[in-house]
Amino acid sequence: MSTQSGGATWALRVHAACDWVLWSLTMNALWLVFTLAGGVVLGAAPAAVAAADLTRRRLRGELFSTMREFLGVWRREFLRANAVVAPALAVATLLATRAIALITAGAADPASVLVMVAAGFAFTLTATLVPLYVHYDLPLRRYVIVASQWLLRNLAHGVVLLAAGVLIGAASAGLPGLIPLVSIGAWLSLSTALCIAFFTANDTAVAEQIAPVPATAGKAV
Numbered sequence: 001m002s003t004q005s006g007g008a009t010w011a012l013r014v015h016a017a018c019d020w021v022l023w024s025l026t027m028n029a030l031w032l033v034f035t036l037a038g039g040v041v042l043g044a045a046p047a048a049v050a051a052a053d054l055t056r057r058r059l060r061g062e063l064f065s066t067m068r069e070f071l072g073v074w075r076r077e078f079l080r081a082n083a084v085v086a087p088a089l090a091v092a093t094l095l096a097t098r099a100i101a102l103i104t105a106g107a108a109d110p111a112s113v114l115v116m117v118a119a120g121f122a123f124t125l126t127a128t129l130v131p132l133y134v135h136y137d138l139p140l141r142r143y144v145i146v147a148s149q150w151l152l153r154n155l156a157h158g159v160v161l162l163a164a165g166v167l168i169g170a171a172s173a174g175l176p177g178l179i180p181l182v183s184i185g186a187w188l189s190l191s192t193a194l195c196i197a198f199f200t201a202n203d204t205a206v207a208e209q210i211a212p213v214p215a216t217a218g219k220a221v
Contacts, residue, residue: 020189021182023055023058023185023189024182024185024186024189025181025182025185026066026185027051027054027055027184027185027188027189028180028181028182028183028184028185028186028188029185030047030050030051030066030067030070030185031044031047031048031050031051031184031185031188032180032184034046034047034050034070034071034074035047037074038078041086042078042082042086044086044089045081045082045084045085045086045089046073046074046075046077046078046081046082046085047074048081048085048089048130048188049073049074049077049081049085049130049133049134050069050070050071050073050074050077051070051185051188051189051192052130052131052133052134052188052191052192053073053077053134054066054069054070054073055188055189055192055193056131056134056135056192056196057069059192059193059196080140081133083140084129084133084140084143084144085126085129085130085133088122088125088126088129088144089126091122092119092122092123092125092126095115095118095119095122095123096119096122096123098115098119099115099116099118099119099120102115102116103116120162121151123162123165124151124158124161124162124165125144125147125148125151127161127165127187127191127195128147128150128151128158128161128195129143129144129147130188130191130192131191131192131195131196131199132146132147132150132195132199134192135195135196135199136199150202154198154202157194157198160194161191161194161195164187164190164191164194165187165191168183168186168187168190169183171183
């Protein structure tokens with residue numbers, strides 16, 4: 001009985017893993033298509049937001065038409081996502097490109113190290129900003145500020161996000177064919193899943209801290 005139960009458990013885990021690989025492939029393809037549909041510069045941010053929104057809904061167990069919902073979110077959030085996410089995405093991309101070039105060249109001077117640190121922070125901030133945008137309803141000007149504050153207060157979570165990004169980047173560098181197929185979708189799915197878990201845990205902890213302590217039965221107040 002235990003052997004059969006263990007086999008069933010492993011089968012479920014393999015199925016779940018394959019399901020997420022398929023999801024990453026789908027998000028990767030849709031992100032590329034809708035990024036191109038927006039002329040790259042204007043398409044990337046709303047495509048990232050759409051991928052994060054659908055991944056969040058999937059984590060909550062919702063059922064929906066992926067293509068139709070992706071298109072709907074992309075169109076609905078086109079202007080807002082470009083106002084909030086696009087600037088951070090552009091800065092992170094430029095700094096990351098420069099940092100990779102410096103690392104490849106073996107640069108170790110203070111200015112190069114500063115660029116690498118800035119790239120790491122910008123990358124992690126953007127990774128936090130996109131899920132935060134789909135998870136919370138804030139004034140547009142507050143998203144980057146709140147994401148920065150959250151990241152500075154939760155450095156350990158930021159390190160986890162950065163490590164996940166480096167891992168996916170290293171795998172993509174070793175197997176370049178992954179980049180057009182799954183790398184971007186895997187990163188959007190993983191970063192969203194991690195951030196939603198972080199946000200949920202943080203909200204729960206805050207709620208517990210501010211919850212009133214019930215009076216002990218039998219004691220006078």
